[in-house]
Amino acid sequence: MKIVLLGANGQVGHELARTLLPLGTVHALRHADADLTELTTLAQRVKDVRPDLIVNAAAYTAVDRAESDEATAHRVNALAVGVLADAARSAGALLVHYSTDYVFDGSGSRPWQETDPTGPQSAYGRTKLAGEAAIAASGCRALVFRTSWVHGGHGGNFIRTMLKLAAEREALSVVADQIGAPTSAELIADVTMLAIAACRQDRLDTGLYHLSAAGETSWHGLAVHAIERARRLGHPVRIDQGAIRAIATADYPTPARRPANSRLDTDMLASALGLALPEWTVHADRTVDQLIGH
Numbered sequence: 001m002k003i004v005l006l007g008a009n010g011q012v013g014h015e016l017a018r019t020l021l022p023l024g025t026v027h028a029l030r031h032a033d034a035d036l037t038e039l040t041t042l043a044q045r046v047k048d049v050r051p052d053l054i055v056n057a058a059a060y061t062a063v064d065r066a067e068s069d070e071a072t073a074h075r076v077n078a079l080a081v082g083v084l085a086d087a088a089r090s091a092g093a094l095l096v097h098y099s100t101d102y103v104f105d106g107s108g109s110r111p112w113q114e115t116d117p118t119g120p121q122s123a124y125g126r127t128k129l130a131g132e133a134a135i136a137a138s139g140c141r142a143l144v145f146r147t148s149w150v151h152g153g154h155g156g157n158f159i160r161t162m163l164k165l166a167a168e169r170e171a172l173s174v175v176a177d178q179i180g181a182p183t184s185a186e187l188i189a190d191v192t193m194l195a196i197a198a199c200r201q202d203r204l205d206t207g208l209y210h211l212s213a214a215g216e217t218s219w220h221g222l223a224v225h226a227i228e229r230a231r232r233l234g235h236p237v238r239i240d241q242g243a244i245r246a247i248a249t250a251d252y253p254t255p256a257r258r259p260a261n262s263r264l265d266t267d268m269l270a271s272a273l274g275l276a277l278p279e280w281t282v283h284a285d286r287t288v289d290q291l292i293g294h
């Protein structure tokens, strides 16, 4: 099987470059190899490989920057995704793509199901939703995974930032009223590989699935968990445990609005694949260990 992987240098792409290997020949393209803003070149680049599988881990993920640059975010997260979907349909290939909890408005406290109405509150969320729509409109065979709060040992993420700040500062304020499941790039890539294999054997229908770790926490809960693990493992931590202050979203204004309720209901994917998705702490610990070199 010939596989094109876009965004191979991102958090999820980095892990996919490994987990996709048993499935076939992986053409792993980084941002410098295939720019998703160059739509014509992108289409040709993918076509040249004559792929059986296109996996798109590339995205415009700068949530706050997207508020002032929605045109570029839309080009990468929606128009380029439409190009990839059309390329998949023409080649008879399966497209695998990732979306986000930010397509929801964040109301309520129930985990969002795949069929729930969307209502993005940010430019990033709107562009990612437009990407989902482009795939649906193309009629290609696709697996789309909405995930949340991605972290890992490779690339920029919240855990990395918190460990850095904990080593530098004596106090920290972290938002405690946004709730979700931190999900590792490793877990996403592992489950993606299983899903592709199942899809090829007709054990999984194509379509849209929620994919996140089990359980829930806040950004504050994640910060405390990660920093305390690093401290226990002997990593230099300057901040006292009591000095990680829980604050409200209203006290930490950002250009983009973020959903208060980012919980995703993963029952559909877990039962279709026979998986027990691990608690968020399991992979959060793995990420901390990787980041501090434990």
Ligand SMILES: NC(=O)c1ccc[n+]([C@@H]2O[C@H](COP(=O)([O-])OP(=O)(O)OC[C@H]3O[C@@H](n4cnc5c(N)ncnc54)[C@H](OP(=O)(O)O)[C@@H]3O)[C@@H](O)[C@H]2O)c1
Residues within 6 Å of the ligand: 007, 008, 009, 010, 011, 012, 013, 030, 031, 032, 034, 035, 036, 037, 057, 058, 059, 060, 061, 076, 097, 098, 099, 100, 101, 128, 146, 147, 148, 149, 150, 151, 155, 156, 185
């Ligand atoms: N990160 C999260 O918390 C989160 C949450 C929910 C869903 N998701 C979704 O999960 C997927 C993977 O996210 P991630 O966390 O792995 O993101 P990431 O680490 O930011 O990686 C995204 C990759 O896309 C590349 N990229 C950006 N603009 C590009 C362009 N114009 N052309 C080609 N490549 C481009 C980036 O390259 P450069 O770094 O070189 O620009 C980077 O390698 C995305 O679809 C994202 O929307 C992420």
